[in-house]
Amino acid sequence: MKRSREKARRSLPLHSPPPSSSSKQGNNGDSTSAPTITMRERDEVMRNCGAKFINLISSESNEVCSREEKRTIAPEHVLKALEVLGFGEYIEEVYAAYEQHKLETLHRDGELIFILIPA
Template identity: 75%
Template sequence: MEPMDIVGKSKEDASLPKATMTKIIKEMLPPDVRVARDAQDLLIECCVEFINLVSSESNEVCNKEDKRTIAPEHVLKALQVLGFGEYIEEVYAAYEQHKLETMQDSLRGGGGG
């Protein structure tokens, strides 16, 4: 991925693919709504910060259980601890759907990526 493909100040900054994030943002809004580039960049940075927050808390939950690998249950617990408990059911459903699709892809011999 080229540095211009991500939002961030340098190559070393953690970020997300700008084109993918822009597509997601547009899919979530009515077709007649436009989003300024600065607003898109801000939304993407908020997503990065959220991922950092959940990852950090997931790591703490994992460490408290003396585990070395963050598992889905650690992420769900982190969401609860951070006050996002109302999203756990939807997140878990998305995770289960992802597992199902991944399994179906592997059964078809697809690479999945």
């Protein structure tokens, strides 16, 4: 478990955005305000963070699956991966989303039926 947490720390580095030319500079060259970034840069940072998070969870889910000698990642493997990586606070919400997904994609007589449940 310790190895997985260390891997999580290495896989999700915290990058600060590059300073913008519009940042104010103090007398000694230190920035006196937070650097500004464009909306496009912000969106790119968020996409990259999301992709790294998903990759991390997927990789750990695959390891959990392999340890159980299974060939297909099941929802239980994802929940275990969240726990192993220290994201236990997400398990309840992820499980609820999984249960909601099962309700929305029930099969009846070979047809896919969508059930609308108000949020």
